Amino acid sequence: QVQLVESGGGLVQPGGSLRLSCAASGSIFSIYGMGWYRQAPGKQRELVARIISGGRRSYADAVKGRFTISRDNAKNTVYLEMNSLKPEDTAVYYCNVDLQERSGGPVSSYWGQGTQVNVSL
Numbered sequence: 001q002v003q004l005v006e007s008g009g010g011l012v013q014p015g016g017s018l019r020l021s022c023a024a025s026g027s028i029f030s031i032y033g034m035g036w037y038r039q040a041p042g043k044q045r046e047l048v049a050r051i052i053s054g055g056r057r058s059y060a061d062a063v064k065g066r067f068t069i070s071r072d073n074a075k076n077t078v079y080l081e082m083n084s085l086k087p088e089d090t091a092v093y094y095c096n097v098d099l100q101e102r103s104g105g106p107v108s109s110y111w112g113q114g115t116q117v118n119v120s121l
Contacts, residue, residue, distance in 0.1 A: 002026040002110050006095055009115030012085055016119070020080040022095030022112050032107060033098040034071050034078035038091035038117075045094070049080060062088075085119045092116050 008020040024031065035050035049059045049069035057069055068081040078095055095112040 002028060002097075002099065002101065002108075004095055004097060004110055004112035006093070006112040006115040009093060009117045011118045011120065013121055014086060014119055016085050017081070017083045018085065018117060020082070020093055020095075020115060020117075022078045022097070024076040024097050024099065024110070027101045028076060029100045029102050029105065031073070031076060031097060031099045033096075034069075035096045036069065036078070036080045036093055037096055038089075038093045039114075040088075040091040043091075048093070051078065082117070085117075087119050090117060090119050 003025050004022055006020065006022045008018060010018060012018050033050055033052045036048040037045050038048050039045040047060055048063055049067055051057045051069045051071050059067060066084045071078045092114040094114045097110050098107050100107055
């Protein structure tokens with residue numbers, strides 16, 4: 001089985017910073033895409049940032065220039081550095097990882113449990 005453990009959420013004032021981490025563990029042969037999504041109350045889950053195995057990154061327009069996604073392949077971990085946070089960034093943030101559990105096996109998508117980020121005075 002595969003587990004994703006997230007950490008780093010919390011309460012921060014507007015203009016502040018947070019760093020989210022998501023570590024994958026368990027039966028992992030190869031990891032492909034890793035990403036962060038968020039869901040605010042009453043809204044649909046949306047993509048925040050994604051990084052593929054080759055290192056190419058993509059970001060939602062709302063976070064470009066403020067958030068940075070990175071990954072440590074040796075630790076099977078993806079990070080999201082969030083700067084200049086705004087109240088509209090308040091949401092539950094979920095990590096998502098596409099991986100193979102065995103050689104030749106299917107690529108499956110896994111989700112973390114979510115971590116709350118609150119941006120408020």
